[in-house]
Amino acid sequence: MADVARLAGVSSQTVSRVANGHTSVVESTRRQVLNAMQQLGYRPNSAARALKRGEFRTIGVILFTLATTGNSRTVEAIAAQAAHEGYAITLIPVAMPTQDGVLGAFTRLGELAVDGVIVIMEVHLLDAANLVLPPGVQVVVVDSDAGDRYPVVDTDQADGARQAVRHLLELGHDTVHHVTGPAESFSSERRALAWRTVLEDAGRVVPPVQRGDWTALSGYEAGLRLAGDPTCTAIFCANDQMALGVLRALHERGRRVPADVSVAGFDDIPDAASYLPPLTTVHQDFAEVGRQCVQGLLDQIRHHTREPGTVLVPTTLVERASTAPPGNRR
Amino acid sequence: MADVARLAGVSSQTVSRVANGHTSVVESTRRQVLNAMQQLGYRPNSAARALKRGEFRTIGVILFTLATTGNSRTVEAIAAQAAHEGYAITLIPVAMPTQDGVLGAFTRLGELAVDGVIVIMEVHLLDAANLVLPPGVQVVVVDSDAGDRYPVVDTDQADGARQAVRHLLELGHDTVHHVTGPAESFSSERRALAWRTVLEDAGRVVPPVQRGDWTALSGYEAGLRLAGDPTCTAIFCANDQMALGVLRALHERGRRVPADVSVAGFDDIPDAASYLPPLTTVHQDFAEVGRQCVQGLLDQIRHHTREPGTVLVPTTLVERASTAPPGNRR
DNA sequence: CACCCTCATGTTTACGCAAACATCACACCA
DNA sequence: TGGTGTGATGTTTGCGTAAACATGAGGGTG
Structure with a gap:
């Protein structure tokens, strides 16, 4: 950043302003800075940014496996919606549905750079492991009946x-x-x-x-x-x-x-x-589940609230050729 | 960290040493510090850590979709192996296989907190978008013929x-x-x-x-x-x-x-x-592909090398009941 | 024409951590 | 008994950024 500032003949603060799209930078200066950035291949360091801002703009997703269609499609929808909101997704796979497994993942999560977590698994596994979620890390749970304690999003x-x-x-x-x-x-x-x-x-x-x-x-x-x-x-x-x-x-x-x-x-x-x-x-509607998860989590993060409750995403029956009246000889 | 140090009656540096498992801390001090950590619910801030250490311990995975079996299983294997190595996985889905889409993802990646990237897609899409990979970000590619320019891991x-x-x-x-x-x-x-x-x-x-x-x-x-x-x-x-x-x-x-x-x-x-x-x-053998990807990428990151070449993971034919000699009336 | 206000830009500072260096206590030896 | 070495702990510093505050130039008003 200092190099960019030097090359553009401005202060590093002005570079920061340009990088963050602040308004009070005159057009000619802005262009000079952008030029210098381009020339030096400058990219903001997200660690420093996160340190300064106190947030990572990242959501953790903790799950057992991507092998089931439901999980992988939910994750895909979550990732898409998160990207849309300018958030990145960090995947935390847990090897086995054992208490240790879950605990391990969350210990790592505590050190992980995430602002919130979406848990795609049975909440009783969290409870069984006697997990205390790291303070400040918000949670949304999928596939669980813990709507009385956590915000839950699920298919109906x-x-x-x-x-x-x-x-x-x-x-x-x-x-x-x-x-x-x-x-x-x-x-x-x-x-x-x-x-x-x-x-x-x-x-x-x-x-x-x-x-x-x-x-x-x-x-x-x-x-x-x-x-x-x-x-x-x-x-x-x-x-x-x-x-x-x-x-x-x-x-x-x-x-x-x-x-x-x-x-x-x-x-x-x-x-x-x-x-x-x-x-x-x-x-x-996995896409909708993903959308609701991310939306709910971001709401929590932004307003520092945590409201238990369940959001149900409706389903529809698709009739194809595998069902018919009994004794139907077609 | 300062709070922990105060409570434990030591300097913050000692807290740091305990947190990182350094050897030269006397057992009694270590226990005091751990106690204080527990009491205050301290967990290291990974942004600050990353800033200081200059690495994120995170691998980015860029792909179009998780919907295909191959992709989701590869990602799962990558995540498992990365976790094993103490690395986290950040998912970067690209909406559409267009040049803009790919470029967008990589621009974000540049700002993303990753030490390396695994690209699960055609490398010519990267080329078409005229992408310059952020310096310092190592790459391994899956599903591509770019073995002459990038390290490539693929099923045979x-x-x-x-x-x-x-x-x-x-x-x-x-x-x-x-x-x-x-x-x-x-x-x-x-x-x-x-x-x-x-x-x-x-x-x-x-x-x-x-x-x-x-x-x-x-x-x-x-x-x-x-x-x-x-x-x-x-x-x-x-x-x-x-x-x-x-x-x-x-x-x-x-x-x-x-x-x-x-x-x-x-x-x-x-x-x-x-x-x-x-x-x-x-x-x-998707698991092996994931393993090789992570291993190859970490090698690059650790030794600051980039050696093009292709690692081929062998396949095996599984004979079941859908093939038989022609005209076989069973 | 002096004053003040506005807006662009610069300077200082702190975010939390860990490397590098500094210090200090104690043990061991000649 | 003084010197020296070793190992535990403390102090200083800077990583890259952006908020807060400081500066200064120009324009408008009475």
Whole structure:
């Protein structure tokens, strides 16, 4: 900066003013400074800037994995929105969903240059690790039921599941089987609860849930179990990938979809439209989730508030070819 | 820090020494300082640290999207390895693969607190934008042919494609059709070139390529075109998602896989094992790519060198149920 | 024509930390 | 017993920036 100032024949403060777009710099001076900057390849040092300003203009995102579609799409949306607001994103992956893992990440986060954190995971893992968030670091949580203690942004899991199950019942199925995700997952539990509630409210039999772990393979295994049950005519899967596995299992066992069995998923990943048959599924608006997260976090940062509460992002059912009335021979 | 020093009854320098694990602090003093830190909730300010040390311990990752499996898995691996080395990851998404987009990201990067950058995209987009990388910011590139100018880490695209095509020829197919990715993609072009070369070397007819854009939908469209050609008995798709689309198209047109047509993919995404039928595909070792990227970048940062060259990460063919000899009626 | 006000620009300072150097106490040896 | 060395701790300084305050030139007004 001093070099630029010297070359432009001004003081370093004037260089600073130009760099920050201050108004009270005469056009000719501004141009000289910009010239000098260009010539010397000057770039402001963000460490010094952050030190002086007391903020990093950076948001940390803490998560277990990018491997699930939901996470990676949420992160992408967060990154896009953050960039839009002039914030950078720092990724903090936690190796395993263990207490130690989470704690480790947050210890690092404490030293990390972030103004706030978005947590994409179950909040009970934070609690279990007895985490005290570094003071001054604001938090927004995704995929959690901690709306009473933290600001939470989430897809409206319950409503999405309700839509899918009701859709199947309305097609005329007696009941709907469910392939659920891991028990630790809040989204998974919420979807299962909504599924059960709809069935109970409609006075239907509630079949035992088939437990999966979000992967297509676990869906396949669940599907094999269900394929053996001739009364099973409708299956609601907690995500699209498990639905893919279910489709494969049904196919291998000679049960046609949707003629013999209807299958619905959750997420609406791009591939779902190309499954065999194209999958009826619940569409999640990840972009909106990302937007709300960043907006909520920046509000907190700017106003130094922390208001617990949950923002729910609506879902929509996308009807494709994997659901039909029972006994439909097409 | 001054507060901690006061409370512990030592100088701030001693606090600094404790915080950085220096040796020459007597145990009793160290404990006092740690106590004071705990009590006051002290955590080092990373901006000041970075300013003093002249490094950020942060790596920037610049990319177009996390939506493709390859990218998100590479990023995940990079993040894991970086964390292992005590580095944080800053994500810089570029909205569109246009010159402006890339330039914008790098301008921001210049101000960003990073010691180095990993670029997950075509290097010609950097060139097209006439980018001068900020001095002092080291670069490693993924998915590019710029090995003569930048250090490049990449999956061995050519060998992977060769394995897939040879596998199909060895099964007895006269030739192999190809569904390729976008022309701007280096991986895509490299896979296509290897496909063509294997066919030519074997003296086979080289059918026209079917152009896709990595999505399952584009694969579906390509598949519809190929399904109409009765001489087409083997299809090599440049990624698994397009293969998914091809499978759907073949299915809809009544062409059985692998009895009538064999299909192979590339990537080995987890879902591929659950396709109908389970997909024969080329396995990419994304974790290794991430490891090599970080390692290479840190080497550069630490030794202030920049050695162009390409590190190729080997691939393996995973044979599943989507390929078989031609005319195989199972 | 003197005064004051405004606006462009310069000077000083502090942000929090850690390297470099300075100091001091104590132990050991001749 | 004085000298010397060693290791623990304190003091000074500067990293690059921007806020706060200082300066000074020019223009307008009575």
